[in-house]
Amino acid sequence: MRRTHAIIAAVTAFAVLAVAGIVWFLRSGDGPRDTGEEFLAAWQRGDAAAMRALTAGAPADFEQRVTRVRDDLGVVKQRFSVSSVGDPKDGRAGGSFRAEYTLAGNRTWAYDGTLPFVERDGEWRVAWSPRLFHPSLAEGQRLRASRSWPDRAAVQAADGTDLRGSSSGSVAQLVGPTGPASAEAAGKLGAPYRQGDPVGTDGLQKQYEKRLAGTPAMAVQIVDAEGSPVKTLQRFGGTEGQPLRTTLDLKVQEAAGKALGDVGKPASLVAVRPSTGEILAVANKPGGYNRALMGRYPPGSTFKVVTAAALVAGGLGVTTPVGCPATTTIGGRTFKNSGNEAFGTVPFREAFAHSCNTTMADQTVKRLDQERLAQVAGQFGFNAPIIAGLPAVRASFPGTRDDTALASASFGQGEVLTSPLNMASVAAAAASGTWRSPRLVDAALASQAVDAGGRRPEAPKRLEPAVRKALRTLMPAVVSEGTAAGVDFPSGTAGKTGTAEFGTAAPGQDPPTHAWFIGYRGDVAFAVIVEDGGTGAGAAAPIAARFLRSL
Numbered sequence: 001m002r003r004t005h006a007i008i009a010a011v012t013a014f015a016v017l018a019v020a021g022i023v024w025f026l027r028s029g030d031g032p033r034d035t036g037e038e039f040l041a042a043w044q045r046g047d048a049a050a051m052r053a054l055t056a057g058a059p060a061d062f063e064q065r066v067t068r069v070r071d072d073l074g075v076v077k078q079r080f081s082v083s084s085v086g087d088p089k090d091g092r093a094g095g096s097f098r099a100e101y102t103l104a105g106n107r108t109w110a111y112d113g114t115l116p117f118v119e120r121d122g123e124w125r126v127a128w129s130p131r132l133f134h135p136s137l138a139e140g141q142r143l144r145a146s147r148s149w150p151d152r153a154a155v156q157a158a159d160g161t162d163l164r165g166s167s168s169g170s171v172a173q174l175v176g177p178t179g180p181a182s183a184e185a186a187g188k189l190g191a192p193y194r195q196g197d198p199v200g201t202d203g204l205q206k207q208y209e210k211r212l213a214g215t216p217a218m219a220v221q222i223v224d225a226e227g228s229p230v231k232t233l234q235r236f237g238g239t240e241g242q243p244l245r246t247t248l249d250l251k252v253q254e255a256a257g258k259a260l261g262d263v264g265k266p267a268s269l270v271a272v273r274p275s276t277g278e279i280l281a282v283a284n285k286p287g288g289y290n291r292a293l294m295g296r297y298p299p300g301s302t303f304k305v306v307t308a309a310a311l312v313a314g315g316l317g318v319t320t321p322v323g324c325p326a327t328t329t330i331g332g333r334t335f336k337n338s339g340n341e342a343f344g345t346v347p348f349r350e351a352f353a354h355s356c357n358t359t360m361a362d363q364t365v366k367r368l369d370q371e372r373l374a375q376v377a378g379q380f381g382f383n384a385p386i387i388a389g390l391p392a393v394r395a396s397f398p399g400t401r402d403d404t405a406l407a408s409a410s411f412g413q414g415e416v417l418t419s420p421l422n423m424a425s426v427a428a429a430a431a432s433g434t435w436r437s438p439r440l441v442d443a444a445l446a447s448q449a450v451d452a453g454g455r456r457p458e459a460p461k462r463l464e465p466a467v468r469k470a471l472r473t474l475m476p477a478v479v480s481e482g483t484a485a486g487v488d489f490p491s492g493t494a495g496k497t498g499t500a501e502f503g504t505a506a507p508g509q510d511p512p513t514h515a516w517f518i519g520y521r522g523d524v525a526f527a528v529i530v531e532d533g534g535t536g537a538g539a540a541a542p543i544a545a546r547f548l549r550s551l
Helices: 001-029 032-044 049-053 062-073 168-174 183-189 204-205 210-215 251-259 300-313 348-353 357-367 371-379 403-410 422-433 465-480 536-550
Strands: 074-085 095-103 107-114 117-120 123-127 143-150 178-180 198-200 217-223 229-236 266-273 280-287 321-324 326-328 333-336 344-347 492-499 513-521 522-531
Touching: 032 049, 032 095, 032 117, 032 123, 049 062, 062 074, 062 143, 062 344, 095 422, 107 229, 143 344, 168 204, 168 251, 168 280, 178 229, 183 198, 198 204, 198 210, 204 210, 204 422, 251 266, 251 280, 251 536, 266 422, 266 536, 280 403, 300 357, 300 371, 300 403, 300 422, 300 465, 300 492, 300 513, 300 536, 321 348, 321 357, 326 357, 326 403, 326 492, 333 357, 333 403, 344 348, 348 357, 371 403, 422 465, 422 492, 422 513, 465 492, 492 536, 522 536
Parallel strands: none
Antiparallel strands: 074 095, 095 107, 117 123, 143 217, 178 198, 217 229, 266 280, 266 522, 321 344, 326 333, 492 513, 513 522
16 A cells, blocks of 8 residues: 555656646746747737737837838838847846848848836736837837938930920920829839839839939938937938930921921921931920820821832832822722822832822732731831830731722721831831831830830841832932922932821811821931821921921
8 A cells, every 4th residue: 555655646746747847838938038039020020919919018009100110111121030038037027139121222220129028917028118119219209211312313315415494395295204203103113212202204204213313312210209300320322313315316306396386286297317216306296295106197108118118129110110090999999199190101200209099009909918018017117116215106007808908008098007206217217228116215225114114126127229229219209200399308308298098088078187298318317297287298298398408
């Protein structure tokens, strides 16, 4: 019996010791260090509710204060770790932690903070104090990162002239305005941007915001309830913005603006340098809409430059006799020349100079097909994206379903659509023998524009030598003896008139028309459009002549 009692006593003693050990283990795992680690882990993940549960004496607005620290500092990332915990004494213990914040602009701010503990009902809690957020913080104060943006860099003309504040409305439209960032805009731009920061809201200012703006200097501060600085804890330097050099030639731009001076209808003029593709001038009248780059119009007979190139490449010579009747019927539809003019059988050069729709329709259906005309249109930039530094629509040559549609497309009607910028690049290709994607900034910078999405401009496309030679015969003939012969152009000008139908016609009347003229002289190519302007020779060509004479 004594042996049995001894065994029972031993087992009982072991059990008591085991339970005591378990209790000791559980309590030791719930000491101040573990509380501190849980508290900092909750802070790191932004769980203010969990932080409150581990805090003794937390104020009613505790969660709001935690959130405000992160928001007012503009924290991108935060990391906290326990540095040390002292031995508990009389229900209290001291501790410290390391805080590391990644702020806007990938700036790191770190400090050592205090972490006091207090025991409540057998559990350790972090003792509330404003100094939890920073050891220098007092009640009624908060942390804030104040920022100062550098002066915005300039948008420049090709010669380095600052274009901001230009007296030209068209230039001001290209440069674009600045204004306070909306919450949506700041979100898209990302760090270091915040709502209310000055940003480009349109034009080049928007497309090259980060280049022009630089990055703000920053100061981490303690501020009082009114937001006045109490103490600066750390400063970070900013970076200056970089100027944006454009290809605009101020002399050419001034000439373009003057050429549109007395035009009473919406109009646009674009000039490019054929040898490089650089945009020299963009003029819109009235302002408010950049029709030069974003307008989509049927090109009318200016597209005959493309069709002529396809026909010549297919074997049609500039002296080959072709018919130019007043009307022709293709697929049951009647096509006619402007004013029902008829020139009989003439060399192709003369039919082009007089803009014979019937010639183009008949020869295209006879010698080409949709695929071949689309292929040659592609050599002049049709269906290719324009990466110019600013948003610009692409010229569109859609598929044609039958001979009637093909005939209509041959002189720029049907579903063919383009912009003045596109047509200026067509004229530039005729001048230099190579189509170059038009651009307003350096090609490498063009791909950095927000809307470019990293895409680079299309590679240059060389025209066949016979095509270039033919166009250099055909286009001058328009000015010397064709539809623009009555316009006072300076010598050496080559071009093509265009009268493009749009909309619907009243019973018994012809549809309204946009007036076009595209051309080149020396190393300047251009396109002019006057919306609802009538004929190209009557409305657009005189504007082009004024432009060239001003140069």
